[in-house]
Every structure is written in structure tokens, then in C-alpha cells.
Amino acid sequence: MGEEIIIAIIKLLIFFFAMFTAAAYTTLAERKIMSYMQLRKGPNRAGPWGFLQPLADGIKFIFKEEIVPAHTDNKLFILGPLLMIAVSLMPWVAIPFGDKITIFGREVYMQLVDINTGALFMISISSLGVYGIILGGWASNNKFSLMGAVRASAQMISYELPLGLSLAAIFILSGTIGTRDIILKQIESPWQWNIFVQPLGFIIFFTSMLAETNRTPFDLAECDSELLAGYHTEYGGFKFSLFLFGEYINIITASAFMAVLYLGGWSIPFVNLHDLGLSDNLIGIISVFVVLAKTAFFVFVFIWVRWTLPRFRYDQLMDLGWKMLLPLSIVNLMITAAVVLFV
Amino acid sequence: MINVREKYLGSNDKMSFMDRIYLPAIFKGMFVTLKHMLFSKSVTTQYPEEKRVIAPRYRGRHVLKRDEQGRERCTACYCCAFICPASCIRIVAEEVTPEIQHNHPGEKYAKVFEIDLFRCIYCGFCQEACPKAAIFLEDIYELAVDSRDKFIIGKDVLVDKKGGPRKIRV
Ligand code: SF4
Ligand code: SF4
Numbered sequence: 001m002g003e004e005i006i007i008a009i010i011k012l013l014i015f016f017f018a019m020f021t022a023a024a025y026t027t028l029a030e031r032k033i034m035s036y037m038q039l040r041k042g043p044n045r046a047g048p049w050g051f052l053q054p055l056a057d058g059i060k061f062i063f064k065e066e067i068v069p070a071h072t073d074n075k076l077f078i079l080g081p082l083l084m085i086a087v088s089l090m091p092w093v094a095i096p097f098g099d100k101i102t103i104f105g106r107e108v109y110m111q112l113v114d115i116n117t118g119a120l121f122m123i124s125i126s127s128l129g130v131y132g133i134i135l136g137g138w139a140s141n142n143k144f145s146l147m148g149a150v151r152a153s154a155q156m157i158s159y160e161l162p163l164g165l166s167l168a169a170i171f172i173l174s175g176t177i178g179t180r181d182i183i184l185k186q187i188e189s190p191w192q193w194n195i196f197v198q199p200l201g202f203i204i205f206f207t208s209m210l211a212e213t214n215r216t217p218f219d220l221a222e223c224d225s226e227l228l229a230g231y232h233t234e235y236g237g238f239k240f241s242l243f244l245f246g247e248y249i250n251i252i253t254a255s256a257f258m259a260v261l262y263l264g265g266w267s268i269p270f271v272n273l274h275d276l277g278l279s280d281n282l283i284g285i286i287s288v289f290v291v292l293a294k295t296a297f298f299v300f301v302f303i304w305v306r307w308t309l310p311r312f313r314y315d316q317l318m319d320l321g322w323k324m325l326l327p328l329s330i331v332n333l334m335i336t337a338a339v340v341l342f343v
Numbered sequence: 344m345i346n347v348r349e350k351y352l353g354s355n356d357k358m359s360f361m362d363r364i365y366l367p368a369i370f371k372g373m374f375v376t377l378k379h380m381l382f383s384k385s386v387t388t389q390y391p392e393e394k395r396v397i398a399p400r401y402r403g404r405h406v407l408k409r410d411e412q413g414r415e416r417c418t419a420c421y422c423c424a425f426i427c428p429a430s431c432i433r434i435v436a437e438e439v440t441p442e443i444q445h446n447h448p449g450e451k452y453a454k455v456f457e458i459d460l461f462r463c464i465y466c467g468f469c470q471e472a473c474p475k476a477a478i479f480l481e482d483i484y485e486l487a488v489d490s491r492d493k494f495i496i497g498k499d500v501l502v503d504k505k506g507g508p509r510k511i512r513v
Contacts, residue, residue, distance in 0.1 A: 036380040041387040203366075308376045309369065324364075 003106070011112055019089065023248040024054035026299060030248075033300070034307045057241075064237035069140075072234060076139035081235065081242035084132025088249040090125045094118035095256050096180050098288030099266050101281045110288055111180065118179035122257060123167060126212060129250060130156040133214075133221060136243065137231035148230025151314065152214060152221035158321035159211035159218075165329035166201040166208070169336040170194055170261055183265030190269040195262040198336070202262050204329045206301075209254040211321070214247065215302055217309040220317055255298030259291055266290040402467045402480035405458055407502045410448065415502060416477035417456065418449035423469035423478055431462035432469065456501060460486060460494045 028043065028050060035042030043050030068074055095118075098110030115121055130153050137149020171177050173194070174185040186192045195202045211218040222230040232243045259265065266287035278286075312320065361367050388395050397403075408416050419436035435455035439447045446452075470479050488494065 033380065036385070037376045039379060039383050039386045041385045041389070304373060304376065308372045 007106070007108060008112070011108075015092065015112065016089075019092070019249060019252070020245070022252055023245050024058065026248045026252060027057065027244070028054050029299070030303045030306075033303045037304075037307045061238050061241035066238060067236050069234050071141050073139040073141065076135050077234075078239065080132050080136030080139055080231075081239045081246070082132075083135060084129065084246035085242045085249070087125060087128045087132060088246040088253060090128075091122040091253050091257075093125075094121045094179050095253070095260060096183060096265060097256070097291045099284045101284035109180070110284065114178070114180055116176075116178040116181075119167060119171070119177045119182060119261065122179070122253075123164060126250070126253065126257075127156060127160050129212070129246075132243075132246060133231045136235065140231070140234040142234055144227045145231050145233045148221045148223065148227045148233075151223075151227075152231060155211055155214075155218060155220055155317060155321075158318060159208040159325070162204050162321065162325035162329040163208035163212065165326070165333050166198070166204040167261070169198055169201045169329075169333045172333070172336050172340050173197060179260055183260055183267070186264035187267040190264065190267070193262065193264040193267070198262070198332070200328065200332045201336075202258075204325050204332065205262070206258065207320075207325060209258065210302070210305065211317075213250045213254050213302070215251065216306040217312050218317060219311060220314055223311065225311075251299060251302050252295060255295045255302065256291070258298050259294035263294045265294075397482050397484070401482050401484075402465045404460070404481065404483040404486055404496075405463075405469065405501060406479055406481045406483070407456065407498065408477050408479060409503050414446050414448050415452065416475045417453050417473075418447075418475055418477075419451045419453040419456075420474060422472040422474060426468045426472040427463075428466060428468065429459075429462045429464050431459040433457040433459075453498070456498050457495055458501065460496060461491075 031053075032042040032050065043053040046052040046056045068077060093112045094115050096109070096111040096114070100107050100109045102108070133152045134149045137145040137147075137152070140146070170182065174182050176182060176185070186194060190196070210216075214221045220230075221227075222232070227233070232240055235243060268290055410416050419434055421434055421436070424430075424432040424434050433455065434453050434457075436451045437454040439450055439452050443452070465480060467480050486494075
């Protein structure tokens with residue numbers, strides 16, 4: 001039992017460090033990619049290629065004065081960003097970021113906990129993310145923030161449905177709701193990857209994920225041109241950076257979801273590492289990098305979409321959610337169920 | 344009767360199926376941004392190291408010119424101060440005494456010539472109005488200083504350091 005706890009703590013520490021670094025560098029990646037798309041150069045003063053920019057940003061955020069506006073509800077005001085970041089980290093409990101390695105004769109799974117209802121857990125936690133936003137917006141005691149928060153919650157609820165339904169199709173296909181098991185079902189060949197088995201489901205899932213993470217074209221919660229910055233208008237300094245981090249961690253989380261659920265986790269197309277005569281531990285480590293690469297790819301797509309598409313109007317957003325994605329995902333679910341049942 | 348919806352809002356009705364599912368257009372757009380990212384050259388000017396070539400008629404900060412013999416051209420006629428729409432030129436005129444005649448060809452000269460750069464709108468009227476071709480808006484645009492008073496500049500800053508033939512800018 002003691003060893004279990006130590007392993008868990010080590011995994012947690014590595015994970016926290018990795019996660020915050022990753023989120024920080026996602027901000028840099030976002031700014032770099034955006035500037036190249038807009039024919040600019042982006043941050044390039046802090047270190048080569050702006051490599052130290054996240055560090056500089058972090059220092060700036062920490063040393064800024066902590067302002068709590070007088071008209072806000074103080075406790076909730078501080079709880080908002082904390083909740084946001086806590087909730088954005090939690091789904092990672094169930095996301096496998098690699099196969100397994102053997103250390104000192106123990107099999108260590110590259111996953112914080114292998115819950116056998118992993119996918120459900122991830123999805124339910126990630127939908128809690130809206131509480132941080134609602135609290136932030138409500139406690140700010142400001143019309144625009146509240147409007148942003150209300151929009152965010154309406155949007156998240158509407159897109160939760162297609163998200164869940166397209167996920168249900170995967171559950172039916174793979175006959176399990178454990179994340180690791182879902183990967184093991186896709187591991188054989190890339191044609192078993194759910195993105196090819198469930199292309200429609202993937203598009204629905206991806207769109208809903210964009211909406212869940214409040215990214216453009218669905219960033220109605222922030223919506224600078226109408227709502228200043230929506231729910232985080234009143235936040236500055238470190239508290240704002242928590243919101244920001246939460247948002248970027250959410251993006252990474254969403255990308256990891258898709259890498260795991262739709263791109264077959266750590267399976268490499270047409271290569272079977274066990275045939276190459278590599279040791280199991282090496283394979284385990286390689287598997288982590290494969291998952292990372294797939295996650296990074298989706299992070300790139302998130303950024304790419306953001307700097308390509310304009311924002312939806314609010315009614316268009318609702319139309320898209322309820323009138324297109326929801327029926328489509330139901331159809332997708334029914335077809336999948338029928339195929340599984342009759343074929 | 345005009346169908347208002349059709350006339351002004353009707354674009355949604357005429358969308359084809361391909362338009363309605365958004366995806367083809369989205370992929371097209373994403374392709375454009377990807378192309379930009381991978382193949383287009385950035386247009387950024389890396390400012391302090393690189394500087395833009397500015398137009399010959401650019402209107403930056405004022406300079407009070409000297410003539411061929413290095414004497415100040417300005418005769419304190421107040422034309423520029425009158426025409427200035429922002430009233431930001433302050434001139435104190437004084438008679439030229441024999442001791443300073445080597446520097447001032449006219450009968451009057453500007454003892455104090457101050458321009459409030461905060462109020463100036465860089466319209467260039469002063470250089471149009473000047474009968475002596477003494478004031479010009481040159482290509483100086485790095486005007487930042489570290490206190491507000493320094494934005495009111497006097498002759499020490501304004502007067503051209505060297506003399507020489509007058510530079511007429513088109
Ligand atoms: S540029 Fe225009 S505003 Fe400025 S000093 Fe000359 S006349 Fe006045
Ligand atoms: S700068 Fe020209 S217009 Fe102004 S006072 Fe001197 S001579 Fe007259």
C-alpha cells in the first residue's frame with residue numbers, strides 16, 4: 001500500500017510540473033502560430049524564438065498587484081479561478097498518457113489511476129468546468145461578466161449533449177467505458193481508430209469540444225467585441241492567469257481526450273514496436289511520446305481553428321448545437337447501435 | 344410587396360446544402376491560414392534594429408533651419424504661430440542687436456521659440472505658412488521622453504545644428 005501511494009505521489013508531481021509547463025508553452029505556441037498565420041513574427045525578444053516568453057509572462061502575472069474590486073463578492077471571486085484550474089486538471093486522473101513501464105518489478109501504468117469508468121469520469125469532470133466560469137462571472141458583479149457566464153453555461157449545457165451522445169457511440173462500439181480499454185480496442189491497426197470508424201462522431205465531438213473549452217468560433221463567453229472579456233473582465237494579475245491556465249489546460253485535456261478516444265492513444269500506424277525487438281520499458285516510454293505527439297497535433301488544430309474562423313453569433317451557436325449537432329449525433333448513435341447489433 | 348426578409352436578411356435562405364453544413368468553407372479557410380503560416384513571409388519590421396523607409400513628405404518633429412551661412416532663418420514673424428490650429432507655438436520676439444547679427448540676418452529674431460508637442464497635430468501648416476522657409480517638419484519620429492515637461496521643446500532642441508543650403512522637401 002505504501003508503495004502505491006509513493007508511486008501515485010511521484011506520478012502526480014511529474015504530472016503537475018509537466019502540465020503547467022505544457023500550458024505555459026501552449027500560450028507561446030498559440031501566439032507564435034497566430035502570428036505566422038497573420039504574417040507576423042510573434043514574441044521573439046525573450047530568448048531565441050521567444051522561448052522564455054512564458055517565463056516572463058508568469059513573472060509578470062505573479063508580481064502584479066492583486067486587485068479585488070470593492071463591489072465583488074470576495075470569497076466567490078477568489079473561488080472562481082481556483083475552481084477553474086482545479087477542475088481543468090482533474091480529468092487527467094483518467095487519461096492514460098502512455099502504456100506501462102516496469103520499475104523494480106512493478107508494473108506502473110502511465111495513468112494516474114486506471115478507473116474502469118474512465119471516459120465517463122473525464123466527461124463528467126470536464127463539464128464541471130463551467131462552475132469556475134459561472135462563479136467568476138457572478139461574483140464579479142458586473143453586467144458583462146454575468147452575461148459571459150450565462151452564455152458560457154448555456155453553451156456548455158447545449159454542447160454537452162452531442163458530446164455525450166457521440167461518446168456513447170464509442171462506448172457501444174468498444175463495449176467498455178474505461179479509457180485504457182478503449183485504446184486497447186483501437187491498437188491493432190489505424191483502421192480501427194475511432195476517427196475512421198466514427199468520422200461523423202469525431203466531427204461532432206471535436207465541434208462540441210471547441211464549444212466546451214470556450215474556444216473560437218464558440219468563445220461567446222469571452223467575446224471581446226461585445227462583452228469586454230466576459231467572465232474574467234474584473235480579474236487581473238495572478239487570478240487572471242489562473243483562468244488563462246485553466247483555459248489552456250482545458251485545451252490540452254480536450255486534445256488528449258481526442259487522441260485517446262479517436263486516434264488510438266499510443267498506437268503507431270503500421271508499426272508494431274514489439275516486433276522490432278525493443279524492450280518493454282522502451283516501448284512504454286515511446287508510447288508516452290506518441291500520445292504527446294497526438295495531443296500536440298490536436299492542440300495545433302485548436303489554435304489553427306481559432307485563428308481561422310470568426311465567432312458565431314449567439315443564436316447561430318444555439319442553432320448549430322440543438323438543430324444540427326444533436327440530431328446528427330442521435331443518428332450517429334442509432335446507426336452505430338444498429339450496426340453493432342445486426343452486423 | 345417587398346419581402347423584407349428576402350431583401351435584407353435573405354442570404355440564409357439561399358444557402359445551398361454545402362453552405363449550410365459549413366464544413367467545405369471551413370476547410371477552405373483553414374487551408375488559407377495554413378498556407379500563410381507555412382509559406383508566406385512575415386511583414387514585420389523589427390523596429391529598433393530595422394527602420395521603415397518613410398515617405399519624403401512625412402511630417403515628423405519640427406526643425407528650425409539655418410541658411411547658407413549658418414544663420415537662423417526665423418525672423419519671429421509669428422506667421423506659424425497664427426496659422427497653427429492647435430496654438431502650440433509660443434514665440435517671444437526680440438530686436439537683433441549688432442552683437443548677435445552674425446547669427447540673425449533680420450531685424451527681429453525669436454528669443455524663445457517653443458512648441459508643445461503634446462498639442463501639435465503635425466498638420467504641417469506652420470511650414471506652409473513660414474515666409475522664410477525656416478520651419479520644417481522633418482522625419483524625426485522617435486519623440487518619446489521620460490517626463491511630460493520635455494514635450495515642450497525650445498530652441499535648444501528645435502534649431503538645426505548645422506547650417507548649409509536649405510533643404511526643400513516636396
Ligand atoms: S504642425 Fe500644425 S499643429 Fe504643429 S506646430 Fe505646426 S501648425 Fe501647429
Ligand atoms: S518660423 Fe517662420 S513663420 Fe514662424 S516665426 Fe519664424 S519666420 Fe515666422
